[in-house]
Amino acid sequence: MDVKYVAELAKIKLTPEEAEKLQLQLDNILCFFKDLENLNTENIEPLSHVLDVKNVFREDVPRDSISKQDILNLAPQKDDDFIKVPKVVG
């Protein structure tokens, strides 16, 4: 797996040196998974959650939302109502 591609998906900038170093580490990690592939998993149900919990619901009851200002304060760019981002195509 190409570490530069993973970095691009994660929106992380890597210098060529970092990319080289991390590619080695990533390859090593993926090697561990290769080991797992050797295990016999026949008759073993796929696991989708580590805890044995199921059917946790909430009722359809409205709860107060947090204030608009608290949210806008987290944004690097904003106006009175909206968070502003560089123009993206619609």
Added chain:
Amino acid sequence: MKYKTVIGLEVHVQLASKTKIFCGCRTNFGAEANTQICPVCLGLPGSLPVFNRKVLELSLKAAITLNCTIAETMKFDRKNYFYPDLPKAYQISQFDMPLAVKGYLDIELNGGNKRIEITRVHLEEDAGKLIHTQKESLVDFNRCGTPLIEIVSEPDLNNPEEAYSYLKKLKSILNYLEVSDCNMQEGSLRCDANISLMPQGSNKLGTRAEVKNLNSFKAVKDALTYEVTRQQAELEEGRKIFQETRLWDDTAKKTISMRSKEEAHDYRYFPEPDLPKFLIQTSMINDIKKSLPELGHEKKDRFVKDYSLSEYDADILTSSKAMAEYYERCLKILNEPKEVANWLIGPVLSELKNLNEAFDSIKLDPRELIEMIKLIKENKVNVNTAKEEILPEIIENYKKTADVLKEKDILQVSDEAELSAFIKQVISENEKSINDYQQGKKSAIMYLVGQVMRLSKGKANPKKVKEMLEKKLEN
């Protein structure tokens, strides 16, 4: 070469719960920007989504009615992508263990019924809304976490009309189930279409284009009709169809390629670790089955059978649940199915249209409407007076029929003595029409009736006037 059109639809439907799918924020349309949000729907660190039970009920209603096989166990997954309308940088959706699979919907076409297979129905959360200005994009997160179901059809639709019928039927079902308000303008029902052409007789599917931004039923039909012509022209010119997303431009009436702006997607789905799996018990499915209401097409068939209505009238009356129920409330007061149907389909609907209102929001008490119809039957007011003087007052201004009658001088005049004065005057002033009539041009009588109506300020009983005029002119 002749081509066969192949269309599959992906329909996103907003479920009619009060709160979002994983948090208690409200889902009111049109709320002030960024006021219906919380740490959960924004994906702030440490927040924990919890599934809304009502959302499961609503989605099951839809999936069961669409004849789907319901999952014994379903789970949620993260679909990862980077876009400003998605604060978490992933959408909670369902990948390999969706709510339901393998259903179908029978649609009505001119040549009979056709069964359209449904591939799957899955649950997901909506993203936020972006508003684009000249220089920047503005983000409103209110819609983040709004519950949706995505209904994916097999590519069983073979022309734009079939796609239209499928959507119409789907909307009717969801409306009657009260699973969604299905308002396309407000985005509660959104449709993307996959469309390709293949040579007639071939069994190899052509390359498909995905058409987005279809904001009305008409847009779906227009965009697909446009795509059939476009793809056919490309193929006939020996060019290739690209697998791409195309955007429908409703003003220019054409689809525009988004290819240059598209990045390859790699959603990296994985199980949502913050939500457990859900087992859907047979008992729950059975309870929902028992609670399902009569659907639009079932109501329509019953109206035709029980009330001897035409297919056309029954179709309009059942086009919304609100209208169908209103109709039957009226019939409980006055059992005149055809007469009441005519009033609702004609004057009442057009009055609502003038007000730009849907039947769902009608405030007219059925008793007042029936009161007005009774006045006509009892010859107390004439039809035009009712339409023009009473109906607008009771629909728009919520007045009582009896009060309008008291306020306005509109009681119908059927008294012969009173009418003869008008008739005398009209006869003396319209020699030419009378000559015409007496020389066999019988239609001239309607002009004379009209003149009497005018003199009486619309209050004369037109039937009576016509009778009296005829009698007078025969002599």
